[in-house]
Amino acid sequence: MKKFRTSKGLIGIALVGAVLLIAILAPLFIGADLATKMNMAARLRPPSADFLLGTDQLGRSLLYRVMLGARTSLTIAGAAVITSIVLGLPLGIISGYFGGHLDNVLMRLVDTLLSFPALLLALAISAMLGPNFQNTIIAIGIAFTPFLARIVRGEALRVAQMPYVEAARSSGTNDFHMILRHILPNILPAVIVQGTISLAFAILAEAGLSFLGLGTQPPQSSWGLMIQASRDYLDVAPWTALVPGAAVALTVLGLNMFGDVLRDALDPRTK
Amino acid sequence: MTYLLNRLFSIVLTLFLISIITFVVTNILPGDVATMIMGTQSNPEALAGLRESLGLNDPWIVQYGHWIGGILTGDWGHSLVFKEPIGLLLVQKIKASSLIVVMSMTIALVCAVPLGVWAAVHRDRWQDTVSSGTALLGVSLPDFFWGIMLILLFARGLGWLPSSGFTDPAVDFGAAIAHAFLPSLALGLGLMAHLTRMTRSTMAGILGQEFIRVGRAKGLSERSVVWRYALANAIGPVLTVAGLQVGYLFGSIIVVETLFNYTGMGWLTYQGLLNRDVPLIQSTVFVIAAVVMFANFVVDLLYLLIDPRIRLG
Numbered sequence: 001m002k003k004f005r006t007s008k009g010l011i012g013i014a015l016v017g018a019v020l021l022i023a024i025l026a027p028l029f030i031g032a033d034l035a036t037k038m039n040m041a042a043r044l045r046p047p048s049a050d051f052l053l054g055t056d057q058l059g060r061s062l063l064y065r066v067m068l069g070a071r072t073s074l075t076i077a078g079a080a081v082i083t084s085i086v087l088g089l090p091l092g093i094i095s096g097y098f099g100g101h102l103d104n105v106l107m108r109l110v111d112t113l114l115s116f117p118a119l120l121l122a123l124a125i126s127a128m129l130g131p132n133f134q135n136t137i138i139a140i141g142i143a144f145t146p147f148l149a150r151i152v153r154g155e156a157l158r159v160a161q162m163p164y165v166e167a168a169r170s171s172g173t174n175d176f177h178m179i180l181r182h183i184l185p186n187i188l189p190a191v192i193v194q195g196t197i198s199l200a201f202a203i204l205a206e207a208g209l210s211f212l213g214l215g216t217q218p219p220q221s222s223w224g225l226m227i228q229a230s231r232d233y234l235d236v237a238p239w240t241a242l243v244p245g246a247a248v249a250l251t252v253l254g255l256n257m258f259g260d261v262l263r264d265a266l267d268p269r270t271k
Numbered sequence: 272m273t274y275l276l277n278r279l280f281s282i283v284l285t286l287f288l289i290s291i292i293t294f295v296v297t298n299i300l301p302g303d304v305a306t307m308i309m310g311t312q313s314n315p316e317a318l319a320g321l322r323e324s325l326g327l328n329d330p331w332i333v334q335y336g337h338w339i340g341g342i343l344t345g346d347w348g349h350s351l352v353f354k355e356p357i358g359l360l361l362v363q364k365i366k367a368s369s370l371i372v373v374m375s376m377t378i379a380l381v382c383a384v385p386l387g388v389w390a391a392v393h394r395d396r397w398q399d400t401v402s403s404g405t406a407l408l409g410v411s412l413p414d415f416f417w418g419i420m421l422i423l424l425f426a427r428g429l430g431w432l433p434s435s436g437f438t439d440p441a442v443d444f445g446a447a448i449a450h451a452f453l454p455s456l457a458l459g460l461g462l463m464a465h466l467t468r469m470t471r472s473t474m475a476g477i478l479g480q481e482f483i484r485v486g487r488a489k490g491l492s493e494r495s496v497v498w499r500y501a502l503a504n505a506i507g508p509v510l511t512v513a514g515l516q517v518g519y520l521f522g523s524i525i526v527v528e529t530l531f532n533y534t535g536m537g538w539l540t541y542q543g544l545l546n547r548d549v550p551l552i553q554s555t556v557f558v559i560a561a562v563v564m565f566a567n568f569v570v571d572l573l574y575l576l577i578d579p580r581i582r583l584g
Contacts, residue, residue: 119522253411
């Protein structure tokens, strides 16, 4: 794990750790009413000692809202990535391990799905199901599945040709056992790396969906929703856009840095 | 020839699959088109009548047949929101969007290739840190956030460019470019960051190869080694990634065009999604997926042209 001791790895871990801590702890210490109660006397205040990051158009503290938004964003992104792994992992393993016609059919389907921009697919599914918290997860999860299936399939194909798989096969291991004991553990590193990178994209996707009104719905606080609300007040209160924007940027930046280092450390091809 | 025929068959098959996926995705909704046209307060009998005349009681396969038949014969149906033929809308909006797609791709490539090469040549030195760090920041910010920053800076702050709207290039070319510039830049910045990262890693790999050392050993100038020999080998993968990013671009275009009120394909798609205008959603989603597929096909062909090492057997 020496590779994590680069400045990039450390900054990545620090950023991801900080956001995770805020997401877990903030709702325990910040009462929900602090972030939702309107205070018309303190509308659009710039950052000050009373309001460290300023207030929004309804006089709510941006610091509290951005901290509570961390949980929304991370929960949706995390659940969406898990959904895509649950769907994509079996698809990719079956395709790569068994090969043949099944592989052709499945990968033709996956390639076709890749022609749909992920954001478009997520927006369409969310709009069709009716936008809310849960459907945002489903929409992003399904939209990310083809990417994951493609990567898992490639890895499964590579691992299935390894001598130890051949050895296990010649000693009579059945397919189920083989996948569980020999294939799965060896493709896990690639799945973890892809999962981390997908997490970064999922946070961007959630922000995009919420920004367009087809993701998280008010009064829940979400970074995308905060940026959307700031649009009408850009001239007088640019900080209402900058605060949630910076939150998205720092989180995604941290995940990307962490993902880059993780890839160098786990990917067998770069060792 | 066999290759081209194969590809042609594959394109037709993929288009068919795209149409099926589009149809499935747009038919999972709980509500139905009839309720959307007449509203939820309407008389149930009238609703049932409309449903019957729209063919909504037919089995899925028949409904799909009607839809795909219409697409093949050029009858794309009517938009429920715009009350206009969808075919007509699509032609207008595709024209508007192609301007910003071309502009953002150009901005991205023109900046990304030199930046990536610069980072690769000075690998692990400050130049690399600056270039790679900027690129990493670029891929970490949502396009609409870039958009908002650009509006603040160039439209509100400096007042140089308009922050919203669209002008037809045929009417006033200068105004069209001015309106398209900020959306293109917002799209181009994210794209540029991706391509810079790609150029850097490809170039770094190539600069470590034997033929580069041979080039240097026989006394070629560093400039010629980097920009002629190494870049010629790197440009293929970079263009492939640029082609693959067309899909990403058509996703981002929905957000960015909506932000800038630029009435193109992305804006049209969003209007369809927002108003649950199912016929419009079906057509826009189908067209965007088809465009992305064709873009990838064109990249494959380009790859054949620029890389003489790939021969078709």
